[in-house]
Amino acid sequence: MDSVTTPQEWLHRFAQESEDGAQLDRLVDMVNRRIISTLPDLDSDATFLAELHASTRAHWRGFAAKVARDDFEVQLGSEAFDLARTLARRGAELPVLLSIYRVGQRAVWTYITGILTDDVVDAELRSTILMQFWGRMQDWLDTAVEEMIMAYTAEREEWQRGSLARRSEVVQAILGGQTVDVGAASAALTYPLDQWHVAFVVGVADDAPDADVQHLLDTTARAVAGDVGSHNLLAVSSGSRAMWCWVATAAPADGRLCCTEPLASVASGTSSRGIDGFRDSHLEALAAQSVSRGRPYTAYADVELTCLAYGLTGREGARRMARxxxxxxxxxxxxxxxxxxxxxxxxxxxxxxxxxxxxxxxxxxxxxxxxxxxxxxxxxxxxxxxxxxxxxxxxxxxx
Structure with a gap:
């Protein structure tokens, strides 16, 4: 920035520069990289990364629009609430959500102090700007954390009360590698875990109307199951615009499917058998999704070498491929x-x-x-x- 003489002048310029798309992207990426570095288990989860990006972007955009105004007030975007609710539905504990905001807060502090050091030579003016900026940022974050906790808690309570809670718990246990009784788990899921499985993940585009999202997820999942030729479909929500799905078959099925629903995308794993196959095919579907680059359909079999090169399925993925x-x-x-x-x-x-x-x-x-x-x-x-x-x-x- 050019030289400034008052805190308000600097805040106005900061707000204007933050409206630039490229600048906003840099700010969002900077914060998200810091957050992701503390959550290694989620760094290959495309749905989580997309919702984290949307949440951080909404916070930055909303804060920049208000920071220079005399009547500063906190107005949170819906994308921020989506992230909190997704974490609740995934069974993540509240400290995970709080950690995201703590790390984000530290990243913003580092960024702003660095910018001010470069922009403002006068130490007294720099201190005054920082106090005003950070006071408003602290108000924003305090309000955000309070409302996110409320959203998370409400979603978690509803999730725990619902009939889907048990299903999600069983799925998470299987995906987490816990030992489960196949018969009991199959009964809880109303899904035959001892058969062959093709896992796939469904996502809905950001520009799809909110009112249409669930319909798009459901119809796409049913269409894929029909393409496989089975009515044994298991689907669990994995985000505000995403769903994890499995189709069970008595014999190995083609892992290459189709996706004909507009505004929806699908990524699928290979056909694998039993509890281990349920988990392995899902990991492959997530890996395929992470390299899909916006394509409407991505089969793991078509991008396996890329996924292996990136290490997205780990050592076990490489060994499965070799066997x-x-x-x-x-x-x-x-x-x-x-x-x-x-x-x-x-x-x-x-x-x-x-x-x-x-x-x-x-x-x-x-x-x-x-x-x-x-x-x-x-x-x-x-x-x-x-x-x-x-x-x-x-x-x-x-x-």
Whole structure:
């Protein structure tokens, strides 16, 4: 900013500059990065990140519009309440919500003190501006925290009273890796957990009218279940505009679905079996959603390599991919291990048996024989799905 002579002048300029979209985005990103760094379990949750972004943006936009006014008053945007209610529906404890605001408060303090140090040379004027700015920011945050606690508490009480509470608890227990009784959990969910599952996440665009959101979520979920060919659908709310879903089938289903609802998007995992499959397919769906880049439909099978490169499904995701791609070739016995090593060296030698033979100090014909054996275990030629097979071989070699 150019030199200023009064606190009010600085506040007016701050408010004007904050109206700039690029500047607002920088402020929001700065605060959110600090918040996310303290919540590592949520940093790959696309729904949470979207609602955090909307909440922080609403706070900044609302505060900037009021900060320079003589009749300053706190008016909170609906997006801030959406985040509090989502945390309540997810079963997050109140300290998580309070931590978000505490970290955000510290981030704003660091940012503003840095800006004032650069903008205002006069120490007395800088102190006066900071006191006025921070007094209003503190009023804003105090009001926000008080109202967010009320919104969170009301949502949590309603959630706990409702029939969906037990369902959500069971789902969270399964996703959290807790040991559950399959029969009892299936009864609580009215959903067959011992079958195959395709998990998918549904999101509704921000520009969809609020009154249409639930209808869009429900109709999209039913449409996807119909596409899979099953009426065994389980759906739980995961945010104000998002839903986690599973479809159960008696046999493996195609993990590639369709999404025809306007203003809605879908990301799906692969078909997996049992309790572990219920959880694994869901993690894949979340990973696919996080790299969907606004596409109406994203299948994990189509973006698996990207998700693995980003580490979105962790070590277990990499191991699942390796077991699926290699099949019998993933067996732990010495003979199969030798076939894997031979195939890995052969592929890294551009499919040249002579080069692979030199590297392994065996005859090229031995290499060719082992490759044929490996293909029998794979069930297809080594050039089919070559990138996936080679990556799977490296994963098995590493573990």
């Amino acid at each position: 699926r791609e290699l099949g019998q070739l993933a067996a732990a016995d010495d003979t199969t291990a030798r076939l894997r090593d031979t195939l890995r060296v052969y592929l890294s030698s551009a499919g040249n048996a002579h080069v692979a033979g030199e590297r392994l100090t065996v005859h090229p014909n031995t290499i060719r024989y082992r490759i044929r054996q490996a293909e029998e275990l794979l069930g297809h030629g080594v050039d089919e799905r070559r990138v996936y097979v080679e990556l799977a071989l490296h994963i098995v070699d590493a573990w």
